Amino acid sequence: DAGVTQSPTHLIKTRGQQVTLRCSPKSGHDTVSWYQQALGQGPQFIFQYYEEEERQRGNFPDRFSGHQFPNYSSELNVNALLLGDSALYLCASSETGLAEETQYFGPGTRLLVL
């Protein structure tokens, strides 16, 4: 049973560029959440996708956008990159409808903005 996978593992961009990160959920999961983890901090919720729609959003600017595909995989897009966007981006998947709805995380994508 494949767990949550993310690509790429590492990425280096320059300010002003755009980046796309990808996530495939755990088998049987239909919901994908994205988190940003700055160095030395706990993860911060960016947004969550279910049924190909953004269901919930954290306190992040519109430069952060996403998409969910019919196979439940998801993309996170960040436009006009800032130095402060450098972080570990974590994807988590879960199954909506379960009371416990535990989120399982992927290995993350480390983004460095120069």
Next chain:
Amino acid sequence: AQTVTQSQPEMSVQEAETVTLSCTYDTSESDYYLFWYKQPPSRQMILVIRQEAYKQQNATENRFSVNFQKAAKSFSLKISDSQLGDAAMYFCAYRSSATQGGSEKLVFGKGTKLTVNP
């Protein structure tokens, strides 16, 4: 808004000993879930243990157990017989109960770095 506080930035323990990591949270909700996640240097966030707020019995998973004090809004993690592989960042997290129609996002604390000494 819910908040999670981990007051111990770093902790250390001798191999085979027991260590307790602290977590407190603030919420006005009555039903919710609490989690401990482990993040080793490999970065992957791994679920350690989960507690449902409506259950009075403390959750246990092998060497890991929690002390859940709902009235005090406290949720500590006890690791028994510590092993070198337990060394990692440990994050406490809160999630509203989806059955209440509330937020399903995870709210994390800042983490506690656990060092295990041989």
